[in-house]
Amino acid sequence: MVVINKKVKRIIEKDKRIIFTTTREQYPFVVESGEGDFAYDVAGNRFIDFTSFISVYNFGVNGTKEVRNAVKAQVDKLMHAAFLDFHAELPVIVAEKLLRFFPSGFGRVFFSNSGTEANEDAIKLARLFTSRPYFMSFYGAFHGRSLGSLALTASKARHRKEFWPLPNVIHVPYANPYRCPFKADTPEECADACLSYIDTYVFSKTTAADEFAAIFIEPIQGEGGYVVPPKEFIQGIRKIASDNGIILVDDEVQAGMMRTGKFLALDNFGVKADIYTMAKALGGGLPLGATIAKRSFGDTPAGSHAGTFGGNLVSLAASNAVLDYIAAHKKELENAARTKGRLIMKRLEELKSEYEIVGDVRGIGLMLAAEFVKSKETKEPAPKVRDFIVQDCFENGLLLLPAGDSVIRIIPPLTINIDNLNAGLDIFANAVKKAATEFKIH
Numbered sequence: 001m002v003v004i005n006k007k008v009k010r011i012i013e014k015d016k017r018i019i020f021t022t023t024r025e026q027y028p029f030v031v032e033s034g035e036g037d038f039a040y041d042v043a044g045n046r047f048i049d050f051t052s053f054i055s056v057y058n059f060g061v062n063g064t065k066e067v068r069n070a071v072k073a074q075v076d077k078l079m080h081a082a083f084l085d086f087h088a089e090l091p092v093i094v095a096e097k098l099l100r101f102f103p104s105g106f107g108r109v110f111f112s113n114s115g116t117e118a119n120e121d122a123i124k125l126a127r128l129f130t131s132r133p134y135f136m137s138f139y140g141a142f143h144g145r146s147l148g149s150l151a152l153t154a155s156k157a158r159h160r161k162e163f164w165p166l167p168n169v170i171h172v173p174y175a176n177p178y179r180c181p182f183k184a185d186t187p188e189e190c191a192d193a194c195l196s197y198i199d200t201y202v203f204s205k206t207t208a209a210d211e212f213a214a215i216f217i218e219p220i221q222g223e224g225g226y227v228v229p230p231k232e233f234i235q236g237i238r239k240i241a242s243d244n245g246i247i248l249v250d251d252e253v254q255a256g257m258m259r260t261g262k263f264l265a266l267d268n269f270g271v272k273a274d275i276y277t278m279a280k281a282l283g284g285g286l287p288l289g290a291t292i293a294k295r296s297f298g299d300t301p302a303g304s305h306a307g308t309f310g311g312n313l314v315s316l317a318a319s320n321a322v323l324d325y326i327a328a329h330k331k332e333l334e335n336a337a338r339t340k341g342r343l344i345m346k347r348l349e350e351l352k353s354e355y356e357i358v359g360d361v362r363g364i365g366l367m368l369a370a371e372f373v374k375s376k377e378t379k380e381p382a383p384k385v386r387d388f389i390v391q392d393c394f395e396n397g398l399l400l401l402p403a404g405d406s407v408i409r410i411i412p413p414l415t416i417n418i419d420n421l422n423a424g425l426d427i428f429a430n431a432v433k434k435a436a437t438e439f440k441i442h
Contacts, residue, residue: 001395001396002043002045002047002394002395002396002397003043003044003045004028004043005043007030007042007043008028008030008041008042008043009028011030011042012028012030026387026390026391027390027391027394027395029041029047029394029399030042030043033062034049034053034057034061034062035060035061035062036060036061036413036415036417037049037060037061037412037413037415037416037417037420038061038420039053039061039399045397046397047394047397047398047399048397048398048399048412048420048423048424048427049061049399049412049413049416050398050399050400050410050411050412050424050428051399051400051401051409051411051412052281052411052412052413053285054254054280054401055222055254055255055257055259055280055281055367055411056280056281056283056285057281057285057413058257058258058259058281058413058414059281059284059322059325059333059413059414059415060413060415061413062285063284063285063318063322064284064321064322064325066321066324066325067284067285067318067321067322067325069321070317070318070320070321071286071314071317071318073317074090074313074314074316074317075314077313078313079312079313079314080309080312080313081311081312081313082308083111083310083311083312084306084307084308084310088311088313090313090316090317090320091111091311091313091316093320094111094316094319094320094323095109095111097320097323097324097327098282098290098292098319098323099292100327101263101264101323101326102264102276102292103272105294105295105296106276106292106293106294106295107294107295108292108293108294108295108297109290109291109292109293110125110290110291110293110305110310111288111289111290111310111311111316112279112288112289112290112291112307112310113287113288113289113307113309113310113312113315114144114279114287114288114289115143115144115251115253115254115277115278115279115280115289116143116144116145116146116149116289117144117146117279117289117307117310118253118277118278118279118289118290118291119143119144119148119149119152119216119249119251119253119277119291120144120146120148120149121277121289121291121305122214122216122249122275122277122291123135123148123149123152123167123214124148124305125275125291125293125297125300125305126213126214126247126249126275127213128300129213129247129297129298130213130214130245130246130247131213132210132211132212132213133168133211133213134168134169134170134207134211134212134213135151135152135167135168135169135170135212135213135214135215135216136169136170136171136172136198136202136212136214136215136216136246137151137152137153137154137169137170137171137172137215137216137217138154138171138172138173138174138217138218138221139154139171139172139173139174139181139224140154140155140174140176140221140224140225140227140404141153141154141155141171141174141216141217141218141221141224142155142159142218142221142222142223142224143216143218143251143253145159147163147166147167148167150163150166151166151167151168151169152169152216154171155221155223155224155404156223170202170206170207170212172194172197172198172202173193173194173197174194174221174224174227174229174233175187175190175191175193175194175195175229175230175233176190176221176225176227176229177190177228177229177230178227178359178360178362178371178379179379180193180194181193181194182194182197187229187230187232188230188232190230190233191229191230191232191233191236192232192236194233195233195236195237195240198240199240203244209240209244209246210244210245212244212246213246213247214246214247214248214249214274214275215237215240215241215246215247215248215249216249216251217234217237217248217249217250217251218250218251218254218255219234219250219252219255219265219266219268219269220255220260220265220363220364220367222253222254222255222403222409223403223404224403224404225369225371225403225404225405225407226362226363226367226368226369226403226404226407226409227362227404228362228363228364231268231269231270234266234269234271235269235270235271238271238272238273241274247274247275248273248274248275249273249274249275249276249277250264250266250273250275250276250277251277252264252265252266252276252277252278253277253278253279253280253289254280254367255367256276256278256280256281256282257278257280257281257282257322257326258281258326258330258333258334258337258365258414259281259337259365259366259367259411259414260337260364260365260366260367261333261334261337261338261341261364261365261366262334262365263326263330264276265364265367268364274293274294274297275291275292275293275294276291276292276293277289277290277291277292278290278291278292281322282319282322283315283318283319283322284318284319284321284322285318286312286314286315286318286319287309287312287315288312288315288316288318288319289310333414336366336414336415337365337366337414338365340366340412340414340416340418340421341363341364341365341366341368343418343421343422343425344366344368344410344421344425345361345363345368347425347428347429348361348368348370348410349361351370351429351432352370355432355433355436356373356375356376356436357372357373357374357382357385357432357435357436357439358370358371358372358373358432359371359372359373359376359379360373363410366410366411366412366414367409367411368409368410368411369403369407369408369409369410370407370408370410371404371406371407372385372386372389372406372407372408372435373406381404381405381406382406382439383405383406384439385406385435385439386402386406386407386408387402388431388434388435388438388439389408389428389431389432389434389435390402390408392430392431392434392435393427393428393431396427396430396431397427398424398427398428400428410428412424
């Protein structure tokens, strides 16, 4: 059992008193260090990590040895290169390596400091390239919290409350097979209904197609609940964008970097975007975002966008080592996402068949989730059940993160040892069993 000592309590008390924050989770985890499959808190407790620290440590907690060594070496050379005004070799090296993972025709990279910034960059690029005022995004989407990216975000009303007015974004339904916003008997029917809505109600009733600069989409919704749409939906969005001269922006911030078994999660759906945004695991644990666009879009006007720390050398040194690691271990990582994902999904399916509280299990590769409900028939969300399970797992040495209204995401490092993976799944399964008894839902 996890021990919560005086030091943990003191740090949390001070945190609440002096630091602006709105997003802390409910359990008292005060991290101190990490290595491989494990994270350690200031009280000396060890936790199996099923969070990858929000899909940042895709290749082990605190990154690989090569990443850490690259960071240390760069710190001793130069940390900040004023990339706004001066040239440097490392940004060029990393951009070239990054572009090797993208379809042919992509030849422009803008470096920033986060996924939010990467999406802000994409907003501005789309307006520059099209001279159109509107954007389309989806209910359940999360693209960031700055005002431009917040306008795209629509996963929880509290994210947007008090921050109006926001830029021009029209939100449309996302094809969620488990909770389709329209009456549909199959995932394909759900996809058709959501796609039809855009033509029937948006383009015809509110905003003409030729006023949209870009459609922003997550290939798998993250904060919205790890929703995996039907392939037909993603392919249909691509067609709508192509038919109307709209730029398709693919937000790979959480789903990219081999998380689904492919470098780009969108590749699971057989389509390509026009602009991609990346962050999280791209920096190997350090702040780094990237916006990657087609070469055919051309250059941007001088002075139209910049950022002091975009292209920071220490973050790029980490990313350089991350990209080298992926290139050297790509087949191994693909296999890990596939085989370990199947192992997890099998256990989740068993829990779903046994317990009424497990309404749905879903995901691709090692981007997986379970949704908890009060009843399989009504599908009413059960956030208290979800929170009970997350807390119980923490108390027994497993770190988890929630998503959506009543979802738990399961995103261990791709490199996790099978024995540690199974140990974590045993803790999770035991917590689900306890929750079913605690809430008398069987």
